[in-house]
Amino acid sequence: MVSIEKSAAKATKTLIITGNQAAALGAKLARVQVIAAYPITPQTPVTEALSEYVEKGELAAEYVTVESEHSALSVCAAASTVGARVFTATSGNGLAYMHEILHWAAGSRLPLVLGCVNRAVGAPWNVLNDQQDSISQRDTGWVQIYARNNQEVLDSIIQAYRIAESMYVPVMVCYDGYLLSHTVAPVEVPSQEDVDRFLPPYEPRVKLDPANPVNLNQVTLGDPRMDASGRLCHGYMEIRYLLQEALADCLKRIVEVDREFGDLFGRSHGGLAWGHRLDDAEVVLMAMGSLASEATMAADTLRERGIRAGVLGLRAYRPFPKEALQGLLRRARLVVVFDKNISYGYEGATCSDLRAALYNSDTEPVIHNYIAGIGGRDVKARELAGAVEKSLSMVALGEAEKGTEWLNCQI
Amino acid sequence: MGTRDCHHASAVASPSIGEAGRTGDWRTSRPVIEHEKCIAEKKGGKVCFLCWLYCPESVIPQTIPIAINLEYCKGCGICAAECPTGAIIMVEERDG
Numbered sequence: 456m457v458s459i460e461k462s463a464a465k466a467t468k469t470l471i472i473t474g475n476q477a478a479a480l481g482a483k484l485a486r487v488q489v490i491a492a493y494p495i496t497p498q499t500p501v502t503e504a505l506s507e508y509v510e511k512g513e514l515a516a517e518y519v520t521v522e523s524e525h526s527a528l529s530v531c532a533a534a535s536t537v538g539a540r541v542f543t544a545t546s547g548n549g550l551a552y553m554h555e556i557l558h559w560a561a562g563s564r565l566p567l568v569l570g571c572v573n574r575a576v577g578a579p580w581n582v583l584n585d586q587q588d589s590i591s592q593r594d595t596g597w598v599q600i601y602a603r604n605n606q607e608v609l610d611s612i613i614q615a616y617r618i619a620e621s622m623y624v625p626v627m628v629c630y631d632g633y634l635l636s637h638t639v640a641p642v643e644v645p646s647q648e649d650v651d652r653f654l655p656p657y658e659p660r661v662k663l664d665p666a667n668p669v670n671l672n673q674v675t676l677g678d679p680r681m682d683a684s685g686r687l688c689h690g691y692m693e694i695r696y697l698l699q700e701a702l703a704d705c706l707k708r709i710v711e712v713d714r715e716f717g718d719l720f721g722r723s724h725g726g727l728a729w730g731h732r733l734d735d736a737e738v739v740l741m742a743m744g745s746l747a748s749e750a751t752m753a754a755d756t757l758r759e760r761g762i763r764a765g766v767l768g769l770r771a772y773r774p775f776p777k778e779a780l781q782g783l784l785r786r787a788r789l790v791v792v793f794d795k796n797i798s799y800g801y802e803g804a805t806c807s808d809l810r811a812a813l814y815n816s817d818t819e820p821v822i823h824n825y826i827a828g829i830g831g832r833d834v835k836a837r838e839l840a841g842a843v844e845k846s847l848s849m850v851a852l853g854e855a856e857k858g859t860e861w862l863n864c865q866i
Numbered sequence: 867m868g869t870r871d872c873h874h875a876s877a878v879a880s881p882s883i884g885e886a887g888r889t890g891d892w893r894t895s896r897p898v899i900e901h902e903k904c905i906a907e908k909k910g911g912k913v914c915f916l917c918w919l920y921c922p923e924s925v926i927p928q929t930i931p932i933a934i935n936l937e938y939c940k941g942c943g944i945c946a947a948e949c950p951t952g953a954i955i956m957v958e959e960r961d962g
Contacts, residue, residue: 562876668881669879687868687871689874
């Protein structure tokens with residue numbers, strides 16, 4: 456743990472940059488040592504910016520060019536195994552292609568950080584935004600943080616290393632393709648000196664080192680067994696239990712790291728979830744990423760119409776902040792969940808998780824689910840407000856049950 | 867006592883004999899040496915030893931006479947296949 460003097464941050468500079476530039480800058484400020492990434496729209500500018508930093512000598516890192524995303528993440532896993540701080544980024548189908556190594560990295564407890572520039576997954580081909588790509592990797596054992604603006608992209612990547620390297624878990628920082636990745640906005644860039652104080656060099660717990668040979672991820676079957684020195688060692692199940700335990704512990708760690716970041720840099724991002732006019736809200740719009748930003752405008756509109764509306768922006772999707780949500784939603788009568796994803800055959804993924812989190816708790820609002828913005832379909836604040844008003848009118852008529860609705864689906 | 871006391875967070879092992887358990891019991895057939903055919907034994911020096919070279923489990927040391935560590939020999943039969951004089955034959959375990 457690093458102690459940080461409060462409000463000791465050096466002067467920062469403000470740049471007008473895209474989300475992709477913010478992500479690359481975050482990785483640079485984190486002094487990553489190995490980068491392996493394969494270009495894919497809309498992530499490509501991240502790879503371009505990072506390779507330029509390396510080429511110009513501004514970042515002392517090895518940039519490994521690879522032939523696929525599977526190889527990109529494999530290189531990152533290998534480099535992390537010998538103790539390097541690594542970074543990669545991808546989108547959509549590229550993340551899908553990393554799937555096997557996502558599991559491998561988590562099971563190996565490697566503190567990788569991955570920027571996921573959220574993109575729809577084919578078929579059909581589509582390079583625009585939704586969150587199906589990262590949601591589809593939900594159960595790989597990675598922490599998933601969703602950023603709502605470009606500032607949060609940069610800050611979350613720096614925070615991600617601190618979370619990952621203290622908990623030995625990989626962290627995915629997700630941000631919406633185009634809506635954030637290609638849209639410029641003011642971003643306060645912290646000084647290298649301050650980031651260095653926040654993020655000391657990575658000291659691996661176990662690493663591959665010829666001076667101390669170890670065999671990592673050897674075949675580990677169903678039951679625990681004695682090692683050669685007679686010590687009882689984990690079976691596969693125990694190792695996977697520890698991964699679950701670590702992810703659960705990240706609920707606390709994500710909050711701590713965000714708070715410590717705030718102490719040094721003067722801004723934080725809500726830890727597990729953030730609220731907009733949430734304290735007295737009876738109607739809550741819940742979403743992740745830029746869609747949650749959009750929802751703040753809808754909530755303001757609804758307030759003007761006399762509806763006590765607020766927004767809950769879900770920042771950490773895995774681990775899922777069950778208790779935090781129970782607390783934040785305790786006054787809500789209606790929660791309208793907007794998902795830029797769907798678990799095909801059921802409903803939006805965050806909606807299912809919210810329903811499960813509130814089941815049998817003291818917080819029992821009506822929950823409605825809308826699927827929105829799939830494959831780049833534009834989502835307007837007035838459409839979100841309209842959906843809330845529709846749900847409210849149903850509740851007023853005593854019709855609490857409502858099936859999942861696709862917002863602005865013109866079928 | 868559970869496995870937490872091993873203090874690992876992932877699967878980590880030290881390279882050492884028996885780290886993967888007594889793998890000899892994986893075997894369905896075992897190598898049997900016909901010593902009179904072994905080149906190294908006949909020459910009495912460090913010659914041939916193709917069995918030592920090819921054994922993927924390193925259970926055949928460069929000794930005379932040749933001896934195979936059956937605690938860890940998985941019975942793959944590579945030594946029998948590589949032996950130029952047929953001095954190693956594989957015998958099914960159930961046949962004694």
